[in-house]
Amino acid sequence: MMALSICLALLAAIGNAGASVLQRRAAADIGPGRPQARSSAVGALLRQRVWMWGAALLGLSGICQALALATGPLAVVQPVMSSELLFTLVLGGVVFRRRPDRRTQLAFAAMAVGLAGFLALAAPTGGRSTAPAAEWLWTGVCVAATVGLLIAVSVRLPSAPRAAVVGTATAIGFALTAALMKDALGRLPDGVGALLSTWQPYAAVVLGLGSFVLLQVALRAGSLAASQPALTLGDALLSVVLGVVLFEEHVQLGIRAVFEVFALGLLFWGCLQLARSPLVTEGGEGGAEKW
Template sequence: MLWTAVSVVLALLAALGNAAASVLQRRAAAVEGPGPSGRRLSWLPHLLRRPVWLWGAATLVLSGVCQAGALATGPLAVVQPVMTTELLFTLMLGSLVFRQRAGGRAWGAFVAMVVGLAALLALVWPSGGRASVPDGRWLVAAPLVAVLVAVLVVVAFRLPSAPRATVLGSATAVLFGVTAALMKDAISRLADDGLVRLLTAWQTYGVVVAGLAGFLLLQLTLHAGTLVASQPALTLGDAFLSVVLGATLFDERLALGWLVVPELIALALISVGSVQLARTPAVAGKTDEEEGMW
């Protein structure tokens, strides 16, 4: 129980880091402007020369360290849902960076997400589980994930801006969830057999590949459309897939049965809160002129 509490604290710190990175990179992307229909990477070299974007990337690395610590001490099905608090931190940080005041509607969404997340974790609360995943399970999971991401990306580029951002956000969420699962699996090698085993485990390099792919897709997502379209898919997709991977790969047991009904209600609260928060200027990074009715 103590280690699970530690993992929750580390996951919250990781979520804070992700929020800071998202706000900083969104700021840089807004200054740079979108690429042609969000389809090309011509904007990437310009972003790489922007200090704000680089600070965001550095913050993302620190967030990854906290996430690794969280995954080393707690279940995947707890850590990743806790990291949906990224959107809550984004509201607070975005209010400062974009100089936007969060109104009553935004804070109502904030409360809905907090209540929904707390209720969901209390109801589902995973137990048991294994530290590492047999390679045979990855042989099944990895191709399925690769196909799913490829299909989502192909479909996304056939869609207009808003739905493209949503679908790309979903693809990014899949990669983030898989990266977390690979990270947890890799860290177990460090705990069991030391640094040499970690450096020789294929999972370690899987984290690098999946993480970089997810990072690149995130940049495409941010340029494809508004945060309103992409953030809910990013937030909820990562959490949902991580719960599934925790159960199927790590044998984490979830409390279901009759609890499914209140769990779905809690999930609905998180979904509604996520969508409403993504609409706030502080989270979306809108200027005063774009604020409109907010």
């Protein structure tokens, strides 16, 4: 089941990456419009077949993520999902015909090795499919307080630190959304009625939408290089914590912790370098808009 969960999480990450690239391709085909023409630009996007394929792919990736959460530990699924950035740049480079430079290729390798190393060393296993209401209550209070504090602090920060702080708050929201999805799916064996009669799926929808809004704030606050590492590592690390605290998943520590920290450092470095890649920080030939 663990191998199945990892494969489904990888498919979900590839699906998210493909959706991002296809929808960005559709936006590039339309071209930048005047502010007063935004409504017509939205309509034009909806008429783009490429954009619709991206939306459909996003829906399929959501199904793959849900199945991955239903069949494997949260502490495995969400870290694997962090490979989305890597796949986005690979697919984007193909679609927009831009080859990655050597530094970007090295960053690809560092992120892949760091992620694989962390999962192999931590080896998350076991766990229960649902969490008690009391533990959800305390988790919700702690998360709400932390996100509120981060947002309040971000208001007083300059661009790059603000993007990193809001990115961290967004990552917390996405990690908790995934935990809520896993809990909701854990009730599915009792029937669809049991699933729909609990609060978890509705909370996941609300929190997911709120996290999406925060993501837009983070992306507008500063560069991708400032927000993406916080988004990627924050989601992965908090998901490991939530898996242990809420679902009693087991993570190997001891002497392995030293190498796990090194693997996370490698993952962080790779993510930071990918976010600074010329694929997303420079325009194309002839001054084309960066993707």
